[in-house]
Amino acid sequence: MEKENSKDKIISTASRLFQLQGYHATGLNQILKESEAPKGSLYYYFPNGKEQLAIESVQLTARFVSERIEEGLNRHSDPVVAIQGFIDDMAKQFQEKRCSEGVPIAAVALETSLTSEELRKACQVAYEKFQDVFTRKLIQSGYEENRAKELGIVINSMLEGAFLISFTTGTSKPLQLVSKQIPVLLQ
Amino acid sequence: MEKENSKDKIISTASRLFQLQGYHATGLNQILKESEAPKGSLYYYFPNGKEQLAIESVQLTARFVSERIEEGLNRHSDPVVAIQGFIDDMAKQFQEKRCSEGVPIAAVALETSLTSEELRKACQVAYEKFQDVFTRKLIQSGYEENRAKELGIVINSMLEGAFLISFTTGTSKPLQLVSKQIPVLLQ
DNA sequence: GTCTATAGTGGGATAGAC
């Protein structure tokens, strides 16, 4: 973040809007207006247009979210307590400001995976990053490597699914219930 | 299905395309072309336009998918075997024809939940139907009602999440791994 | 019920001045 230049302002605004509205519903005009970036500079920074902007937006979201996961997990040494605490925090934040965030990566991934291989790849890398944070925490805590990898994939899937259902139904219950299953899953 | 009239042809084509490409990427022209329905009859059957068509498409998908879940679960009386078998089937089908299906409801839900309350509600009802099928199976098998409801929500979340990640990363591994956790979850 | 034509809007992208 720090001293945000025009390019950074465009990307951070685009990340937020793509996550909230999806790829096709988010117009370049809206991004330029909301970012208050100098108009007309979009194709200077992103010569490949909307697709390139979306790719870099996904990459920014991936870094941002995986850092948040990592911070969350570092708050407790026990992996069950840590992961559960992280998901509980997500559920709490979700309740407070449901409309202001959206589901990380998912909308862009669903809309573009079949039409843009590059964008699909960016979403894949993002998901692998999320999984990896959980997996590393489990390995640190003594879990066998293969099992830790499997659990990373499962936890990430559960979390994305719970976000999706929570977002659609407007209640944080799915997130809360997924959190509740973590001890069983990690036993 | 049976004797498909024009309206049914339009809806079933729309369901497939919305699921595959999302709401905003699917144009009415494409739906009319692929459905081979008489052109121009769209606004005769759907006077409220694209939004109405999407709502009815989501409802059709909801019925279709929940029936498939129910059939799948009826193939074994033991709930662990039944649910695991169902998810394994999904994983197998996913491997065979990844591109031909997409993730049920998810794309439309993510793209429209914040802009169309009616459409959001239709997606919510769809998800509740899915959950309900799992919950009923568990209650039949002797699970306590509240626990069955909670597990229905969790299983549905896991499944949608695993579909999303499988779809994006192009491997059915998330679905397989989620299936593998079912015995632990239901113990 | 079905069709054609078209209105009207907004999208992404480009050119060229400064």
Place this chain on the structure above:
DNA sequence: GTCTATCCCACTATAGAC
């Protein structure tokens, strides 16, 4: 680096003939 103007296209939706 930034801005304006503009092109072209696709979209949703409507009007009106048959």
